[in-house]
Amino acid sequence: MTATSITDTDEKAFTETIAKDQRVEPRDWMPEGYRRTMIRQIAQHAHSEIIGMQPEGEWITRAPSLRRKAILLAKVQDEAGHGLYLYSAAETLGADRGDLTRRLIEGRQKYSSIFNYPTLSFADVGVIGWLVDGAAICNQVPLCRSSYGPYARAMIRICKEESFHQRQGYELLMTMMRGTPAQREMVQDAVNRWWWPSLMMFGPPDDQSPNSAQSMAWKIKRHSNDELRQRFVDMSVPQAEALGVTLPDPELRWNDERGHWDFGPIDWSELKRVISGDGPCNALRIENRRRADEEGAWVREAAAAHARRRQEAGA
Amino acid sequence: MSFDAAYEALTDHDDDARWAYGTGFADPLAGVDTTVPADVDRADLSAYCLALGDDALIMSHRLQQWVTRAPELEDELALANIALDLLGQARLLLSRAAEVEDAGRDEDVLAYQRDAAEFRNVRLAERTDADFAHLVARLLVFATWRLALLDRLTASGDPVLAAIGAKGVKEVTYHRDYAAQWVVRLGDGTPLSHERMQAAVDAVTPLIGELFRPHPTEVRLAAVAVAVDPSALRPEFDAVWAQVLKAATLRPAADVPDEADSGVSASVAQDGADRGGSSGGPAGAGRTDFAPDGGGRDGVHTAALADILAELQGVARSLPGSEW
Numbered sequence: 001m002t003a004t005s006i007t008d009t010d011e012k013a014f015t016e017t018i019a020k021d022q023r024v025e026p027r028d029w030m031p032e033g034y035r036r037t038m039i040r041q042i043a044q045h046a047h048s049e050i051i052g053m054q055p056e057g058e059w060i061t062r063a064p065s066l067r068r069k070a071i072l073l074a075k076v077q078d079e080a081g082h083g084l085y086l087y088s089a090a091e092t093l094g095a096d097r098g099d100l101t102r103r104l105i106e107g108r109q110k111y112s113s114i115f116n117y118p119t120l121s122f123a124d125v126g127v128i129g130w131l132v133d134g135a136a137i138c139n140q141v142p143l144c145r146s147s148y149g150p151y152a153r154a155m156i157r158i159c160k161e162e163s164f165h166q167r168q169g170y171e172l173l174m175t176m177m178r179g180t181p182a183q184r185e186m187v188q189d190a191v192n193r194w195w196w197p198s199l200m201m202f203g204p205p206d207d208q209s210p211n212s213a214q215s216m217a218w219k220i221k222r223h224s225n226d227e228l229r230q231r232f233v234d235m236s237v238p239q240a241e242a243l244g245v246t247l248p249d250p251e252l253r254w255n256d257e258r259g260h261w262d263f264g265p266i267d268w269s270e271l272k273r274v275i276s277g278d279g280p281c282n283a284l285r286i287e288n289r290r291r292a293d294e295e296g297a298w299v300r301e302a303a304a305a306h307a308r309r310r311q312e313a314g315a
Numbered sequence: 316m317s318f319d320a321a322y323e324a325l326t327d328h329d330d331d332a333r334w335a336y337g338t339g340f341a342d343p344l345a346g347v348d349t350t351v352p353a354d355v356d357r358a359d360l361s362a363y364c365l366a367l368g369d370d371a372l373i374m375s376h377r378l379q380q381w382v383t384r385a386p387e388l389e390d391e392l393a394l395a396n397i398a399l400d401l402l403g404q405a406r407l408l409l410s411r412a413a414e415v416e417d418a419g420r421d422e423d424v425l426a427y428q429r430d431a432a433e434f435r436n437v438r439l440a441e442r443t444d445a446d447f448a449h450l451v452a453r454l455l456v457f458a459t460w461r462l463a464l465l466d467r468l469t470a471s472g473d474p475v476l477a478a479i480g481a482k483g484v485k486e487v488t489y490h491r492d493y494a495a496q497w498v499v500r501l502g503d504g505t506p507l508s509h510e511r512m513q514a515a516v517d518a519v520t521p522l523i524g525e526l527f528r529p530h531p532t533e534v535r536l537a538a539v540a541v542a543v544d545p546s547a548l549r550p551e552f553d554a555v556w557a558q559v560l561k562a563a564t565l566r567p568a569a570d571v572p573d574e575a576d577s578g579v580s581a582s583v584a585q586d587g588a589d590r591g592g593s594s595g596g597p598a599g600a601g602r603t604d605f606a607p608d609g610g611g612r613d614g615v616h617t618a619a620l621a622d623i624l625a626e627l628q629g630v631a632r633s634l635p636g637s638e639w
Contacts, residue, residue, distance in 0.1 A: 050388070057383045061376060064631035065423050065639035066406050069379075070399060076382055077395035084388045097388075122630055122639075172639075179638045288383060296386025298511070299447050302504025303387075309503065 018219055023149035026092040034218055037211070038148050039093050040109070041220065043100045046086035047111035051104075051285050053079045055119040056128055064122060068172065072125060075165050082158050089150040105290045112136075113271060114201050116279030117193070123176060123186035124194070129169015131191075131198040131236065137162050138232045139202065142222035170239065177244050184244075191240070192248045199263070200271045202229040208268075233261050348474045351415055354539050360473065361416040362435070362532045363542050365425065366612055367464075368408030369436035372426060374457055375401035376623050377444065386447055393493055397454070400486040407479050423639075427631040431620045437611045439522040441620040445515075448501050448508070452515035453522075455494035459555045460526045462487040463548040472540045495559045502563025513565050520568035527552070530612040 010029035017024055024030055057076050063069035087097045103109040114132055119125065140159050146152040176183040203209055203225040215221035223231075233252075240247050251264035273279065351357055378398035385391040409422040420428075439457055444450040465487055468480030501512040527549045529537075536542030560567055609615040631639075 053383050053391075060379045060382055061626045062630045063639075064427070064634070064637070066372075066402065066409075066426055068639050070402050070406070073379065073382070073395060073399050073402065077392060077399065080388060080391040080395065084392065087388070175638055180634065180636055182634060183637055292384045292386075295384070296447070298505070298507055299386035299501065302508030303500050305508075306500040306504045 018147055021145075021147075021219070023152060024147050025149045033214070034220075035093055037215065037218070037220060038151065039090055039095045041215075042086055042090040042093070042148075042151055043095065043103070044110050044112075046083050046090060046100070047104045047109060048115065049079045049083035049086060051111045051115045051289065053083075054285055054288055055115055055117070055281075056125055058119060059122055059125050062122070063125075068122075068125075071168050071172075075129075075168065078161050078165070082154075082161070085154045085158065086151075089148075089154045092150045093148075101289075101293060105286060105293060107277065107286065110275065111285075112201060113274040113279060114197050115285060116274050116282045117197055118281050120193070121186045121190060123173070123183070123190040126169045126172035126176065126187065127190040127194045129165050129167075130173055130239070131194050132201070133162050133166040133169060134236065135198045135201040135232050137166060138228050138235070142228075145219075145222055147219040170243070173243055173245075187243075188245050191245045195248050196266065196270075197274075199229060199232070199266055200268075200274075202226070202232065204268065204271070230260055233263050237261050347478045349411075349414065350474075352472050352539075352541065355473065355541055356535065357415050357417070359532050359536050360541065361412045363536050364408045364412035364415065364476070366435035366530070366532070368405045368412055368425075369434050370440050370457075370461070371401040371408065372405035373434070373436040373440040373620070373623060375399075375405060376627055377440070377442075377450075378454075381444075381450065397490050397493065400483075400490065404479065404483050404486070407475075407482075411475050411479070423631070427628045431616050431624055432614045434616065434620060434624075435612055435614060436616075436620075437522075437525050438617055439519070439526065441611070441617060441623060442519075442522060443619050445518075446511060447497075448511040448515035449518060451494045451497040451501065452512070452519045454490065455498050455559060456519055456523055456526075456556070458487050458491035458494055459552050460545075460548060462491050463551045464543050464545065467543040467548070470540075471542070476541065491555075495555075498559050498565070499563040502560070502565040509564065512563065516560065516565050517568040523552075523556075525610045525612075528610065528612075532612075 006029070011031075014024065014028065014030055014034075017028070024034075053076050056072060060069060060073050060076060063072050087100065090100060091097060100109065104111065114135075119128070137159060140155055140162065143155040144152055144159060146155065173187050176187050206212065206224045206226045209225055212221060212224065216224075237247065237252065249264045251262065253262055255262045274282070277283075351360060375398045378394050378401065381394045382391070382398070385394055405426075406422050409425045413420045413422060413425055439453060442449075442453060444453060462484065465480045465483040468476050469484065471477045471480060498512060498516075501508040503509070504512075527545045529544050529546050533542050533544060537544040557567065631637075
């Protein structure tokens, strides 16, 4: 069972596992392409959790009530936990956390482009919870059935926590909408800024999504980008109405024939710009991550030196 | 978990206990007998809760500033966890201070609407951390002192303080352990980390003395078995501190004068003079009773606290009358 001597039995076992909707486990044989794809997907997801701590993390020290501060701090801590969990899942495939972090810092691996937008007011914390976490849940719930076992199991726990985050975000917005006119304006402004980037979180349209077909075949992915995006819109419109905010899309209307909400065209050139590094905060996010990594290097080296010394003393 | 069931869970509006990981409670003192014991001065008790609450609130703020900056992901989680524990303690203590004071304030008014001179935290809590070594040195001192304090508070004649002590002991035991492990790793790590850890120990040492200097409020409440006389905590602190420094191959900083040494001891004699911070009066009330070089318990702080408060209170103060 090594990569150098692939037998027909190995390949057959893998194909059967996928066909029967069973899980591929770390010690099972798997095609190199599957392994590479899984590492890339899990690493991008882990990076997104870690970079995603920044836009909201900026508001922890400034949160306007102690209860909101505690909720936000717990949420950002959860994101660190998700990152840790996901890096561990990537390590079951032979990746190394330090190496993945270097790839992130050097721009060789991506993270969700949504985190390249700035958080301009405390209402953004609520809108990120409602829309960004909401979109993330739409993307991630199907991943609980991903064919790779450790990833699927990580996603179950992550989705549960994300759903709490979404409710907390929505609850903050409800409270703010009951508040002063200035607070209601803050919420509407945040919704205006985050709505379209949230729709872009589902990735390019199906006919322009290069990796989708293989990922669907391997059951790494279960629904198409456009299908998930539609689910998200259908879910969000009534929530926006209940909240009393307007979604910034004049073409948004119910289509009785389709049984779905129609929505206006997405500016894909913006997504391309942000993904290719030209979003409002790309440089800042990576620079912060790089600085934390560099400033922590001497601490990690010291811990390693201490552990070695203890081991030698104990041996 | 089915795809659709996950969405249903998001749209129902039942409020289960996990809504905010235990942080969403409306009344932090629910279930505890909140009657103030008969022989206890309410103003003193309120001032004492405020001081212990301010320690936790300000220390938590400094830890919050490390979020997304930690050297490793495990430490990101640990520091956020410690910050969250201390924030929880601050909320309980500030709520208790407000309730006992009975002047219509609550935890948020106390946290967001007071100026620096009305804060009663020890100066150790507000100190900026130059690097990770400074953070863990400061955290070790803070947690060792606070653990000794909370442990004794579990026997307090005030049931609320006893409950807060019992909850806090479990939490702060972990904080102390986390900090001690890092002090040892860095002290006994590489030559560079040893040098930085030693510099951090030297830098924090002048802030230690203030922790054990009894304030008149503490003395009065200790006499009725409600508060802890901090001077009684020194032997336990010294033993732990020495033990960790030894394991870390570090030397104690020798003969360092306390930063807030003068002036404060004189205030101890002014029994009954200090009600500042507990009286609900305007900013600065009562502070003139004290020498300007007093300690944090007298409302005398370094410029670092003003920076913290600008960050902590900015949003809340810019939108008066808002519910959050």
